Amino acid sequence: MCKSCESFSDLLKEGEEGKKKAARLLFDEEIIQKHARYFFWKYQRYMSKDYDNWEDFYIEIVxxxxxxKEAGRGPRENCDGYYYKLTRxxxxxxxxxxxxxNEVQKQLLLLDEVTGDPHIIEKVKHYIQQMECKCSTLLYHYxxxxxxxxxxxxxxVLLKEKCGKDYxxxxVPVHLSGCLNKLTQLIQQDTNRLF
Structure with missing residues (x-):
């Protein structure tokens, strides 16, 4: 049994200080570092836009x-297999x-090439304003x-200021991509289509 599996749930019972210790325990788990390095290398062409180095990716995995684990999911045994699958x-x-x-970006570039029409831009702003704080902030500023x-x-920093959450x-690129997908769905579901 891996060391983080043994005492993780016990540490969570200790409140905020226990959560910090539990996070540190996961952060120091060598097997997670190994998987982060391996998968960062293997999927690097997809992550190059998302992460500057494997350590950024490692933090996301932790x-x-x-x-x-905090939600009660995860194994009591075979942590190595669990970490491998979760990282993959x-x-x-x-x-x-x-x-x-990439597909949405292509569509937005086509839209930008086709029109600089302020009316269309205002419609897009209207859709963005209907979205949750995270998405409206990311899409508007990006x-x-x-x-x-x-x-x-x-x-x-903008997300922290406007939405009060840490990211x-x-x-950011993963959230941005998800928000672009939500925007596309929102536009497609509207009966008063943009175009």
Missing amino acids: LRIFRE NICEEMVRFTNRS HIEEQLVRDKQELV TTGS
Whole structure:
């Protein structure tokens, strides 16, 4: 049995201090580091837009594992297999998000080429304003605002200021891709279509 599985649930019972210790325990787990390095290398062409280095990806994995274990999911034994599968699943999600995001980006570029019509832009703003705080903030500042914000750290700060939640720089592209998908669905479901 891996060391993080043995005492994780016990540490969670100790309140905030216990949560910090549990997170540190996961962060120090060598097998998670091994999987993070391996999958970062293997899926790097999909992550190059998302993560600057394997350590950013590693932090994202530790956060995901922490949330899974905190919710009571995860194994009591064979942590290695669990960490491997979870890391692989995160990578496969990123592949799907990257592919969808690329498709949506192409559509947005086509839209930009086809029209600079302020009326269309106002309609898109209207859809974005209907979305949750995270998505409206990301989409507006990344795609609509005159001074576009493309720096991940600046976007993390904006999300903290406007939505009151902490995000990692590595998670911004994944959230952005998901928000673009939601925007596409919102536009497709509207009877008063954009075009």
